[in-house]
Amino acid sequence: MNIAVCVCSVPDTASVVGYLDGAIDSSRVNVVMNPYDEYALEEAVRFKERVEGSNVTVFSFAPDSAKEVLRKALAMGADRAVRVRCSEGELHPSDPFLTALGLSRTISGFYGALLPDLVFCGKQSTDFQSAQVPSMLAELLGMASVCGITSLHASGDFLRVEREIEGGIEAVDVTFPAVLSAEKGLNEPRNTSIRAVMDARKKTVELLEVSLHEEPFVVLSGIEPLERKKICCFVPDEHELLRILSHGCNLL
Amino acid sequence: MNKFLVFLEQREGIVKQSSISAWNRVQELAASDGNSVVSGILAGPVDTGQLDGALAGHGVIYHAGEDGLGVYNQERYTRVVADTFKREACTALFFADTALSREIAPRLSVRLQASLLSGSPTGEGVADGVSRRVYSGSFLASFVPTRQPGIYILSSSAPVPAFPDGGRINFIDMEPQQCSVEDLFPVVRDIIRSEGPPDVAEARIVVAGGRGMGGAEGFALLEQLALLLEGAVGASRTAVDAGWRPHAEQIGQTGKTVAPALYFACGISGAVQHLAGIGSAGVVVAINSDRDAPVFDAADYGLVGDVHIVLPKLIDLLKEFLKKQ
Numbered sequence: 001m002n003i004a005v006c007v008c009s010v011p012d013t014a015s016v017v018g019y020l021d022g023a024i025d026s027s028r029v030n031v032v033m034n035p036y037d038e039y040a041l042e043e044a045v046r047f048k049e050r051v052e053g054s055n056v057t058v059f060s061f062a063p064d065s066a067k068e069v070l071r072k073a074l075a076m077g078a079d080r081a082v083r084v085r086c087s088e089g090e091l092h093p094s095d096p097f098l099t100a101l102g103l104s105r106t107i108s109g110f111y112g113a114l115l116p117d118l119v120f121c122g123k124q125s126t127d128f129q130s131a132q133v134p135s136m137l138a139e140l141l142g143m144a145s146v147c148g149i150t151s152l153h154a155s156g157d158f159l160r161v162e163r164e165i166e167g168g169i170e171a172v173d174v175t176f177p178a179v180l181s182a183e184k185g186l187n188e189p190r191n192t193s194i195r196a197v198m199d200a201r202k203k204t205v206e207l208l209e210v211s212l213h214e215e216p217f218v219v220l221s222g223i224e225p226l227e228r229k230k231i232c233c234f235v236p237d238e239h240e241l242l243r244i245l246s247h248g249c250n251l252l
Numbered sequence: 253m254n255k256f257l258v259f260l261e262q263r264e265g266i267v268k269q270s271s272i273s274a275w276n277r278v279q280e281l282a283a284s285d286g287n288s289v290v291s292g293i294l295a296g297p298v299d300t301g302q303l304d305g306a307l308a309g310h311g312v313i314y315h316a317g318e319d320g321l322g323v324y325n326q327e328r329y330t331r332v333v334a335d336t337f338k339r340e341a342c343t344a345l346f347f348a349d350t351a352l353s354r355e356i357a358p359r360l361s362v363r364l365q366a367s368l369l370s371g372s373p374t375g376e377g378v379a380d381g382v383s384r385r386v387y388s389g390s391f392l393a394s395f396v397p398t399r400q401p402g403i404y405i406l407s408s409s410a411p412v413p414a415f416p417d418g419g420r421i422n423f424i425d426m427e428p429q430q431c432s433v434e435d436l437f438p439v440v441r442d443i444i445r446s447e448g449p450p451d452v453a454e455a456r457i458v459v460a461g462g463r464g465m466g467g468a469e470g471f472a473l474l475e476q477l478a479l480l481l482e483g484a485v486g487a488s489r490t491a492v493d494a495g496w497r498p499h500a501e502q503i504g505q506t507g508k509t510v511a512p513a514l515y516f517a518c519g520i521s522g523a524v525q526h527l528a529g530i531g532s533a534g535v536v537v538a539i540n541s542d543r544d545a546p547v548f549d550a551a552d553y554g555l556v557g558d559v560h561i562v563l564p565k566l567i568d569l570l571k572e573f574l575k576k577q
């Protein structure tokens with residue numbers, strides 16, 4: 001079984017994303033694998049461990065600086081890691097369509113006439129948070145898709161997956177080939193052993209180029225930092241809190 | 253002339269409140285530009301009488317009421333929306349932000365070669381662009397479409413306009429689709445409803461707890477409070493990872509984004525990853541024993557104290573208060 005995993009790199013939540021001249025300043029940012037992509041990769045590797053003769057290839061449309069993230073993917077159990085770059089220059093990550101198009105062209109080229117049996121993605125990236133790439137990629141590849149899965153069981157030709165919807169859980173049957181995007185709760189990603197990290201160092205991160213020659217569907221027209229701080233009014237006791245919420249704010 | 257199409261989502265024959273709000277917001281957009289008509293697409297068998305008086309403005313709603321669309325099917329839903337959009341030569345398509353729309357809107361974007369934007373419209377009149385929180389809620393980004401048509405997923409945080417009555421909606425029944433259901437995967441096999449309280453992402457009041465609740469038992473207090481307030485219980489990641497609460501209740505960067513009118517953070521320290529989920533909340537109340545907890549910097553009202561002492565008192569007072577009402 002051929003399994004593809006799409007991963008992107010995002011700023012580590014602990015690092016401070018700066019703001020300079022109306023744009024994001026990532027110079028002091030440490031990049032890590034998008035947390036949802038860790039669930040996606042973990043599920044792919046577990047699949048491979050269950051189904052003999054499977055292989056897992058990780059794809060990331062990213063600048064050279066994302067190499068470390070791809071190495072981590074190898075240490076977590078991926079067989080191959082491919083960094084994708086656009087031959088017309090760097091791609092801005094704010095347009096999900098171009099990202100999906102680039103990934104679909106890469107995946108089609110990589111597997112030749114065959115489509116991979118499964119493509120795992122994360123539910124969303126934590127930087128631009130579009131949650132659009134997986135469904136767009138599925139549409140471009142002509143595959144079925146289920147977004148935000150929290151459980152997966154293979155039963156013969158079917159995959160039985162579950163995903164959270166408003167007020168409940170939807171149980172969905174899907175056949176191969178399919179694109180699945182992972183939600184937290186799907187699994188607990190493994191810790192990589194020192195040995196696995198050392199072995200991953202010896203592997204190469206492959207590089208593929210795709211030509212896009214398309215206009216983006218959306219462009220980022222501006223970005224500004226949000227001031228989260230509020231001025232907290234401390235109340236002395238429960239009486240006062242209730243009085244404010246009921247009379248002052250009219251919320252109860 | 254702009255022709256707006258609004259997707260109306262139903263589950264088990266009930267049209268979702270979030271779709272009704274989206275319709276009313278699109279009517280407002282249309283009214284302010286004065287050069288637009290609004291129509292709707294409703295997939296699945298629904299007694300349209302339930303919409304009497306709920307939908308503002310004038311317009312036509314195409315009702316694809318065949319049984320095969322009763323349960324969500326990704327490909328059939330995508331087709332019925334795409335077909336209606338093309339047949340009526342619409343210029344923009346609108347969705348409420350739900351699990352379903354997040355799945356089919358990106359497909360429609362590719363299929364219709366349309367710009368897809370999710371967030372809150374920034375313009376006054378015709379929806380040109382949107383803004384949305386990015387980087388875990390620490391920045392506000394604006395996006396503009398580069399092509400016509402546009403597809404919009406409207407975030408639920410914006411207030412819904414109050415409309416004067418007097419609108420008239422015509423329902424038009426649509427012919428069943430020509431396609432065999434069997435080969436259209438994925439299919440929804442079952443829906444397991446969570447019992448009782450509303451979903452955190454939809455509730456008007458959210459009562460959330462963290463490590464400071466001390467354990468699964470501590471959350472009984474929050475359940476009581478939520479029940480009295482007709483709200484939902486939420487949790488920090490720590491509380492979820494400890495197994496005290498299900499993941500569906502987690503709020504934050506790797507959980508849900510919520511936009512309630514009132515949010516209680518009880519025994520939650522206020523880590524950035526948690527606050528990322530409550531950026532659109534209205535009034536935030538924090539209850540914490542540590543006066544220096546960062547959560548107070550994100551709160552409108554704070555009460556310093558032990559949740560195990562504060563919450564029972566608050567619950568008793570609230571019961572009295574509600575009895576008097």
Ligand SMILES: Cc1cc2nc3c(=O)[nH]c(=O)nc-3n(C[C@H](O)[C@H](O)[C@H](O)COP(=O)(O)OP(=O)(O)OC[C@H]3O[C@@H](n4cnc5c(N)ncnc54)[C@H](O)[C@@H]3O)c2cc1C
Pocket residue numbers: 013035461462463464465487488489490491502503504505506507508518519520521522523524525526539540541542545557558559560
């Ligand atoms: C990639 C990543 C993603 C993450 N995503 C999320 C997410 O989506 N959501 C999320 O919540 N977190 C998330 N986190 C975790 C986050 O960083 C914090 O660790 C977590 O939010 C802390 O939870 P807490 O506030 O319940 O616990 P703590 O930080 O331990 O805080 C407990 C608080 O309770 C107070 N307290 C203790 N006892 C009492 C008492 N008896 N009465 C009153 N107050 C008391 C303490 O003063 C303290 O402020 C993420 C972290 C990472 C790295």
Ligand SMILES: Nc1ncnc2c1ncn2[C@@H]1O[C@H](COP(=O)(O)O)[C@@H](O)[C@H]1O
Pocket residue numbers: 006007008034036037040059060061062093096099103120121122123124125126128129130131132133134
């Ligand atoms: N540049 C990229 N390279 C590879 N995969 C990506 C890229 N951007 C997004 N993805 C995948 O799409 C998912 C959703 O991202 P997004 O739609 O940007 O929120 C991510 O979790 C990844 O699995």
